[in-house]
């Protein structure tokens with residue numbers, strides 16, 4: 251990776267150890283502390299996801315207030331409304347690409363509304379976020395990703411200034427107040443807004459697409475949902491464990507660190523294979539099988555330790571509402587292509603679909 255060797259960690263216990271041990275740092279934190287810049291370090295510099303304590307603790311605090319389960323439960327009616335209006339658009343057609351019509355727009359609309367980003371900017375945000383995350387290991391794509399990151403930062407810098415002048419009832423306005431109280435620098439403010447859009451929608455959209463694909467490609471599971479269109483949060487977590495959108499997390503080694511028979515040295519790069527950990531046979535019996543009754547709450551799709559995903563409650567609820575509403579409104583929904591021919595995005599860090607063609611009986 252980046253022309254350098256990399257350790258690949260794939261067992262559940264060791265992945266959790268690497269995610270939570272302060273001997274390893276996220277790329278941006280490592281770059282800030284040791285000056286070793288990597289293509290990925292730029293994406294999340296000055297953010298919660300790219301910092302170590304005590305900076306991490308300070309940057310995380312304003313976010314945990316907003317994304318806890320109680321606040322997210324209050325968002326349910328609005329998430330339901332957005333989901334219904336997206337499904338209204340396809341109801342009469344009897345067919346749709348659910349990536350374009352549901353999985354991408356739902357989390358994008360939700361996070362933009364939470365942050366206070368105007369609807370007119372959402373297309374542009376979507377393209378910039380995709381360019382930022384499409385980098386993989388290719389140098390041209392990395393350059394394109396950095397250019398998109400700079401554009402998104404410029405947009406967020408303007409937006410934070412607007413919110414400073416005319417505050418709204420939204421997360422960016424809250425973060426502007428935090429910056430005025432000197433809990434956040436101007437750079438951290440802009441970086442937080444940029445990171446929240448990216449973190450808030452791209453992975454959730456991958457998750458919703460993967461989850462619906464998993465359900466529709468298993469006739470017996472789909473039949474149960476048609477009968478009773480309900481999925482509890484345990485089922486949502488099992489869908490995340492079984493085919494989550496995150497393939498790898500990256501870490502850099504700060505100090506000599508021994509794990510799983512490997513002696514890692516300062517500056518080494520480490521890829522944590524979340525998918526492999528989530529199907530590790532020593533942790534999950536028949537882990538490659540989907541079992542909606544399994545207790546998989548401790549999966550590592552949301553990470554582990556101090557960087558555990560702040561948006562996990564929101565992502566779970568969005569997935570739950572999308573699945574339940576889809577099966578309630580279109581009980582005979584089915585894939586319009588064989589499950590293994592559905593297109594996937596080519597991105598080494600993410601597992602997501604490029605399309606999800608479905609058909610169902612048209613409704614007025």
Ligand code: HEM
Pocket residue numbers: 269276298299300310313361446449450451453454455457494495496499500550551552553554556557558559560561562564565
């Ligand atoms: C299914 C959807 C999602 C997945 C799979 C996911 C996954 C993750 C993972 C693996 C991490 C840890 C990264 C690391 O340790 O390097 C993380 C952190 C984070 N996620 Fe998510 N995420 C999702 C949705 C969201 C949403 C909806 C938001 C916000 C609105 C969000 C905001 C964040 C933030 C701010 C962090 C950084 C937390 C910290 O460093 O303390 N994520 N996410």
